[in-house]
Amino acid sequence: MRPFSYQRATDPDMAVQALSAAAAANKPLTQASAQPLAGGTTLIDLMKLDVMRPAAIVDINPLAQGWSEISPGRENLRLGALAKMSDVAAHDEIQRNYPVIANSLKLAASAQLRNMATLGGNVMQRTRCSYFRDVSYENCNKRNPGSGCAAMDGINRMHAVLGISDQCIATYPGDFAQALIALDATVEVTGKSGTRSMPFAELHKAPGNTPEIETTLQPGELISAFLISGRWPRSVYLKARDRQSYEFALSSTAVALDVQDGTIRDARVALGGVATVPWRAREAEAQLKGQKFDDGLAQRAADAAFAEAKGRQHNSFKIALGKRVVARALQQAVMMEI
């Protein structure tokens, strides 16, 4: 860890000011010299590991009053960026009308972490690639652009099979983001010129040739809320992992269906643990829409979801696993009594 200045932002303007002041041209957000601090469970971790080296920390927790609402309305749901994972997961109406959200949060991390961590910080969490998190490895394009990728031919069991590039195969590790992308969430961003909104699907960027650029947020911008329209009571979050709790997904899926008279009117499928960014499996959705459900259909949808997947030495199993996870989640969603 290196010395840094610490500042509490008591209103959004102040936070934005402090963050933009330190922003330098040509530096991606991940390397900006000022970073917002929410629960700190990713940021402080990476600072201790010397992976992130901000000179200034802007504590945004004082904004919680305005930014931590959990307000399910008739037409839509608004979740403040500073709402705690545990509070959202435990919320009655979220559990009833958005089980995919409640479960994606409940099955993430540990009780202690969920009590600390915020939704905004959660979607911004960074990859768990071991080579990225250990600065003694030179070769990591994400941390050290242009240096190569140690994971490509190294230990890559946890790595991605979708959305990869020859520069980086690091998995986006979070769970909640799959629920957001599946439900077509909108993200509200607060910056110098007020707030703007964009589809959540446009927040994260696949590694391509610039794995160090992870999101479309600009230095000085903060996520203030997430919005979801409609209700999704027929929705499932299924997560396969090495241990029963407190572990990232090897493969997960967020599934939401609108089934009427046995026909799938709308289908949403997102994949976690297998892709470099929150991953919407539109090919799978296309298979499902307008169809009557049966196990064969679930299989075809699952196959479609992974049609483009590419495994490497230790992670190829994720393709077959991911398909089984998707097919099973679809079955579970169809069987749900609502």
Next chain:
Amino acid sequence: MTAAAPEPKANMGKPVPRYDAAAKVTGRATYGSDMPLDNPAYAFLVTSAIAKGRINSFDLDDAKRVRGVIDIVTHENAPNLNESKLFSNGGYAGTTIQPLKSTDIAHDGQIIAVVIAESYEAAREAANRVKVSYTAATPSASFDSPGTTEAAAKGQNAQFKEDPKVGDFAKAFDEAEVKVDASYETPTQHHNPMELFSTSCAWMGDTLVIYEPSQYVHGLKNGVAEQLGIDADKVRVVNPYVGGGFGSRGSTTPRTAVIAGIARRLNRPIKLVPTRDQGFTIATYRAETRHEVKLGASRDGKLVALRHEGAEVSSRADPYCVGGTKTTTRLYACPNVDSLVSIVRADRNTPGFMRSPPEVPYLFALESAMDELAVKLNMDPIELRRINDTTNEPIGGKPYTSRSLMACFDEAAKAFGWAQRSAAPKSMSDGDWLIGYGCAATCYPTQMAPSAARVRLQRDGRTRVEIAGHEIGTGAYTILAQTAAERLGVPLEKVAVFIGDSDLPPGPVAGGSNSTASTCSAVMMVCDQVRQRLFKALMPNESLTDKAKETVGMGQTPSTQAAKGDRPIDLEKAFDALGVGVVEEYGEWKPEGAPQDSFKAMHSGHPRLVGGAAMKDKIAYAFGAEFVEVRINRFTHEIRAPRLVGAFAAGRIMNPRTARSQLMGGLIWGMSSALLEATEIDARTARYVNDNFADYLIPVNADVPGVEVILLSEQDDHINPAGAKGLGELANVGTNAAICNAIYHATGQRIRKLPVRLENIEV
């Protein structure tokens, strides 16, 4: 009685609560790095980012500019230290690779610099700013890497004396009616005790005090003195509590003498708290192993041939090995046995003892093979063990001092509900989950070592027990207090125990599960010396030795009327008769068969462990049987072990509460070892990749919803005066095979490589 404090059966002590429970749960217990130091400087290690090669140069400018940096020690200015000899070859050290001696790098994460600063934060920041230029060579990471060398263990490792064999294996195997021939593999694992590998060194004049989690304060004291070239009596090691050891702290690591040397030069106490990932490379670990097991049996299940060949990885520098064939060749009756252990040298740090070092990998192989044989014979695996149960080990024909293996199988099978198992693989399920039942034998050698003790009894019954034993979480304080209280007939609350300090009478290494047997036997003997002095005062005319003989062992019913009459003796009268207020006795105890130089060795920090298979005309082991239910998700292939049941017999159980806790921890560890734990090595760089608690998986509570421990009553009068067999390393031995056997039952798939991960399941 509660689950945590089981009702004692015959030959068991009381399940009294832990002596140190309150201190631990309130945070009053002080561990090494909690010890207050006067104006300490802080050290932070810089470790190598390559596994083989050399350092070209350091660029320290940036690091030295950090405010508060006092010094940066590299090979160019490191204190001069003497070499240290490997523990298993008669020395004290866990490795002979001494860092900071030259530019050479022998393994990943070798200490290459030590930053000393006014604060921990400054030291860490400066360490982050040290730049190193290396010339890297291509390292050999493990088995299968080009450039390794392989040779028989015998002849290179003094502790590995013999490849056991008897009869004519080749012929018998050739002619056997039913055969199993299979290969097994176990991974690299790290102990990861909760307390980090810290060390604090403070000099007072020419005397050095070391605060460090150690499983052997006398070994550390003598080892560091040797490296510093000073008299051992000038070194004191203090650690009243150790936050877990599991074998990682039995021998010395290079860090201690380095820090002591720098502290001497700086003339200031230094405190080092390395990081979790540094712990993976500055201490030892369980090396990966490979096995080939051949079993031949007759149709009725009698073993006629057994061969176990093991290969283990070690460092280039040191011939460490665990050599578990001494156990696996003796566990079952079999007339024709052969074995071989070899060591494969790679560019790694030197491995070392880790909870049941030989038994964990070697019994995984044998007990998996036994299950495979049972399947081939179409026989219940418990019956196969019963048919091959024996009272004498087959290699030298020596009798087991006691052996409750089948009683353990029967008790555990009953508690587990083995009778409800439908024998065919893939025949049990519950919704999305395939269910499998599996079992395996577990065993661990009964070992003892010389130990001294001092006991002081006051007129009011207050008692002080002093022994340089170790509280590594096992319950050492508790059982030593119980032993003294029972032996002297004083209330438990009146006994104070002092351990974890090399200024106390030397105790043995807290390793090989010998501590309870050794330290309790020593304390019993010295308590008897105290009693004899009191008897003498009360009954000056009676024969002392006879009297002493009649004073019976703890917890046993007095066998003669005379003995009954002796206790409780009237303390006040005895003290009045003696005319003193305090009686204090010191004594040195050694187990039967201990070598001539035992006591001398004890004082110079060399444990002389005896027991197990190495005894002259007998063999002593503790046994158990372990049953597991695994559940495998049909869709995700996730593997869970919701039920672990073990029954164990280990001679006298000093305290059923602490014993259960050890065995429960062992079962959980065994499950962890089978399903979760493995240190991943990057084959290209020979570096550990998942060297942290987020990536090196151990179970969380949700993974172990059901653990049941059954303690069997067993009496063994042929092992040591305490009648106790070590059990700290007993329970994590059988679990690996039990889980794989259960996975076979659930899926029909035999898995021979650990850990088993969901991608290994094909259903």
